[in-house]
Amino acid sequence: MTVNDYMPIIIPGVLMQVSMQAMYIRHCWYNDNLDQKKKWIYIFFIALFNLPAAAIYLFATRKHIDQRQSIEGIDSQFVEGIFLCLVMAYEVLSLRVVTDRIEDGYFTLMVLLLGISFTLLILNRILFNKMKPLFHSTMPIIQTVMVVFIHFLGNNINTLLIVLVVIASIINNYWLKKSKVYIIFGFVLLLVDSGIKIGIAKQPVDVDRLIGSIYVNLLVYVLFVAAFYTLKKQMITNNILENTLEDLKIQSDKLEEMSRIAERNRITGEIHDSVGHLLTTAAIAIEAGTMIMNKDPEKANQKFELAKKQVRDSLTQIRSSIKAIRDENIEDFDGQLNELADAVTKSTGLKMNIIIEEGILILPIHQKVLIDAIKECITNSLKHGEATELDLLIQSYKNSYQMTISDNGVGGEAFVLGTGLTNMKNRIESLGGQCHFEGKQLEGFTISILLPMGRRE
Template identity: 30%
Template sequence: MWNKTLLIFIRYFLILMMIIGIIINGTTLTPAMIIFIFVFITNNQIRFFSLDRMWLKIISFMIEILFIAIAYKWIGGYLIIYLILSAMDSNLVLKKPVKHIFNIAIILQAILLSSNESLEFKFINMAVLIVIIATLYLIQDESDRKIEAQKLYDKLRISEEKLMSANKELEIYASSIEELTLLRERNRLSREIHDSVGHSLSTMVVQLGAIERIIENNPKGAKEVTKELRKFTQNSLKEVRTAVREIKPKKFEDYQGILIIEELIKNFKKLTGVDVRLSFTKQKWPLSSDQSFVIYRIVQEFLANSVRHGKATLIQIFMAFNDCELAVTLKDNGTGSDCVLEGVGLKGMRERVTEIGGVFSYTTKLGEGFLVKIELDKVEKLKIYSQEGTYGQD
């Protein structure tokens, strides 16, 4: 964008130079000349400050080109001052392609008006005029680029705001879907409990009432009813356990350790605002209760230490499962240290991993964060080793 204050200053400066040039030229100014100069300046100022329509600006500019020829031949002064003022207005007020036409017209006017002047005069005037017009083109091009960049930035900002708004709407939608899913699951659970447990308990109440009525007069009959009630209760218990197993899928049981760690990280992110990223390989196998507990405690300790001591803003946790073992890598972008003294936290981590037959290691460097690595054998592998040890003892 053009600096309007600077442009106004330059315009008035050129007008002042034009008047000084006329005075220096030694021309005796008549009232008609003074009126003509006043009309010339008025036309120039009205075009720049007041005229909005392009066709009016073009007419004003054509009048000025005629006025320049009259002023230079009649009143005198410096031709280059007239032409610079005209060229500046041509590049600021007019638009393409009209601007190009008037710039050519200004150059042709310079050639015609200086036809009777010396070669040196022609060369200086033409060189200065062409350089100024070229400079104005460069400035205008740079201004257009900035305007285009600003428009692009505004579009990107609007797109970003729309994207953020859409993301919030998706989060609200996901939250509502989650709540709806929970409500449906609760309804399903209530039906399951009503159909299985409720029916069983109702039957038991009826049977117990029957036992209560006949136990004094017919103990043998009460005993038979009691036996039947015990069998019914056992069958009902089996049905309840089956229903619970259906409600809690096997996959949840197998990967409950990972799910608990995910829940820990989710709550930690909510409380601290730290970016924690958990990822793992496509291949996974169930963790034992000891492994789940140890990994949970180590992740918990690492998260706390990364924020408390390392001032970390990003924590990455990767669980790599393969056929034989699990490698858990925990890395933060904290301050790190070149000299680490193992405190209660690090010692506790090492002891927990060692107790279940794993390997614990860590590396850190000042400015490069802290990295902890845990290696644990697969559960089946541990069982094989245990059996081999038993056979060896036999």
């Protein structure tokens, strides 16, 4: 045998080696995720050791690749790294085959088929994304037929391993669902190969030993392919889980940020509802005291003292809101309302008529919401409605609390909800309640609130 006899496998092997070496050196040079020092190190080892160093480079730098840009959950660099390992395995096995069959009559044909199969193996990966659909479907079939025929000619463990390498490269390149077809096709071809061998076996051949060898080959094929297929499936599952966990972390961060914003809004609403009401009544008391200061200084001082008390209460409410105390246990609901009504009447002159259904039990969280709503309604009646009287009705209705607040202010059909009423409405709806507003020109303003009762334990 001369060197020319090995050319069909040497030429494509050398060309592919050099081309892939240049390709991965270029890939490394333009990799923005590596600093200049690491680039030179990887380039040096790829130039020196070729495919093994290129495979290590791909595996080592895959952590910089965005997994969401991968195909079927596995990033392209990892797929290429496995492909390079399979290419190296094919080269080693091909050399074993040609050296073992050096005196065989099929040697020239074997070398030619190995060279063509090797070329198809490389091209199927390099041109994978550029091939037309027809070539996508037919290329694995051609590869499988060719390597099974090589196994038929060689009929040893090395040729069987070449079949396994090619099938593994097909699984590595193609989607799992599609690769199942080629796996079954390869198994059927091996069965046909085995049947032909049994049929053409000469009588002196130990048929039982031949059949045993065929069974072992088929078993090795099934076990290897099943292991490689399962490994890829497990990697896809792991990457999906990693991406899911990353998504959950992102969502958790967003929810945490939303919670912080909601808490800030809640505290803002608390300050607006409580402090806004108290400061409004204090401002009205100061204005009233200023107007009567010359006529009745004693009564004016009473107004100023009341305003000072309201300001102090405002400071208390601010401290309470900053501490984020949300659900105070307001058990004496009637007493709270009466105290609020007396304070409002004394400071502003607004008369409040309160009617509460006897025996109604309101949960503490609902008491807080209703009292804040009443304060907001009082503030709006004084500030915008110029009301002098306000009616408040609280009763039960179909397992809900129903509260109606009406004033005798200027009213108006066209109105815009301000910060206070909007916060009040959002707070009520967050507890599953409803809030409706109605205003008529010169007939006052009415707010209707409906809250589910819940259960008191």
